Each structure stands twice: as C-alpha cells, then as structure tokens.
Amino acid sequence: MSRYPLAALRAACPCAECRSGGTRVERSIPEDPLLLPVLPARSHELEHIEQVGNYALQMIWKDGHRFGIYPWEYLWTLCPCEEHRAGLAS
Numbered sequence: 001m002s003r004y005p006l007a008a009l010r011a012a013c014p015c016a017e018c019r020s021g022g023t024r025v026e027r028s029i030p031e032d033p034l035l036l037p038v039l040p041a042r043s044h045e046l047e048h049i050e051q052v053g054n055y056a057l058q059m060i061w062k063d064g065h066r067f068g069i070y071p072w073e074y075l076w077t078l079c080p081c082e083e084h085r086a087g088l089a090s
C-alpha cells in the first residue's frame with residue numbers, strides 16, 4: 001500500500017467545505033514542509049478510514065472533519081509513486 005503524507009491528504013480534501021475555502025488549505029503541497037499551510041491542531045491526524053462502496057475512502061480526521069470522500073482515482077493522483085500516477089495516464 002502506498003504511503004501518503006497525511007497533511008497532503010488533508011490539504012487535498014475534496015469536500016465542498018474545504019474546496020470552498022471554509023478550511024483554507026492549498027491543494028498543492030510545497031517542497032518545503034515549513035511552507036505547509038497552517039492547519040488546525042490535529043487536523044492532519046487520521047482517526048479512522050472508512051471504505052465507501054468499492055470506489056472511495058472516507059477520511060475521518062481527529063479534528064472531527066469527516067466530509068472528505070476520496071475516490072481511488074483521486075487518491076492515485078496524489079500518490080507519490082510513479083506507478084499509480086502512470087496508471088492514470090491511460
């Protein structure tokens with residue numbers, strides 16, 4: 001299983017609240033971790049992951065945020081490994 005940086009996952013949360021800027025985070029993660037957007041405490045710690053059907057994962061974060069449904073295809077675009085990103089190209 002691929003490893004995803006949790007802060008990056010949270011920053012990429014696809015839910016309407018995050019995308020509308022309710023929780024203001026940038027989608028692209030800078031190389032320098034010091035430049036990461038400042039998130040509320042524990043917002044990048046995962047409490048739990050739920051499988052949603054067979055097409056997505058729901059991330060439940062320790063700050064209570066739980067609206068992010070991450071389809072597999074979306075997760076792959078975030079994956080650091082070449083294999084998954086290459087698989088998307090087809």
Ligand SMILES: [Zn+2]
Binds near residue numbers: 013018065067
């Ligand atoms: Zn969200």
Ligand SMILES: [Zn+2]
Binds near residue numbers: 002079080081083
């Ligand atoms: Zn991967």
